[in-house]
Amino acid sequence: MPDTPSHPAVDRVAASLAAHGLAPEIVWFDGAVTTAQLAADALDIQVGQIANSLVFTLDGEPLLVLTSGSHRVDTDWLGGRLGGTIGRASKELVKEATGQVIGGVAPVGHPAPVRTLVDTALAEHDVVWAAAGHAKTVFPTTFAELVRITGGTPTAVVPESL
Template identity: 40%
Template sequence: MEATPHDALPDAARRVAELLETHGCAKPIVMLPATGKTSAEAAAGLGCEVAQIAKSIIFRRVTDNAPVLVIASGANRVDETKVAAHVGPLGKADARFVREQTGYAIGGVCPIGHATKPVTLIDADLLGLDSLWAAAGHPHAVFNLSPQELVALTGAPVVDVKA
């Protein structure tokens, strides 16, 4: 997959590229020819394993309406009970909540650069992989990074969230 030049990126993906650069993680943004809204679609477009897709799932914490971001392996379903044990009771986050709290549309939620800083957890299974692909602010935009880079960029704890 070839990197897309900054000036050819959609606005949100360009913001992610600039944010990665400011964090010293100048990873190129790759635009998928087809949507990467699901882990399977993204993996097919990238020619990687579904497990390598670091999917971003947003929940709403009931006690204070805070966004909760779970970055999980594309191969895993997230156990909401396990997540709630770490962050408190969870509610569903609709598309409007996701857009308002993250600044991204569902299917393009990046692990970083949110409008409101979320409470974040990283799926422990991601650390067993050499390479990950994460959404870059747009349903067709992704970037490659290591699990260690993901932890460094987010500062999030690594926990068991797999159902």
């Protein structure tokens, strides 16, 4: 029987998913898939089906934006909609807020809840794929499940998604 890879952050993601009644297969890749395009190519799917987990700051507090891999978050526009200023989170803040490192941040499995926005563009796909806590991992889910398990707020993250 082959050894199943293991990593503490991935184990925390799996436990969080299980706590929400989910047990999707966590897919491990041979190499890191740190961009939406790399992940989509490895899975042979559309890039828009990748749910990128991006950590920003909103007026200094962590903000997790789960965005479709088919576009970039318009931070000026989104910040205006949220009534604040969105900035880039440092790698240290990403690790502190999520317990995971940039390139493998999952929507769940964090030490404490993080305010989360879920890109409504992800609803266009029956199945979306999110990182599972490590740059070599992903798991399948749906837009509705992402909203439910993260307690996230569905929102457009770029003006053209309205």
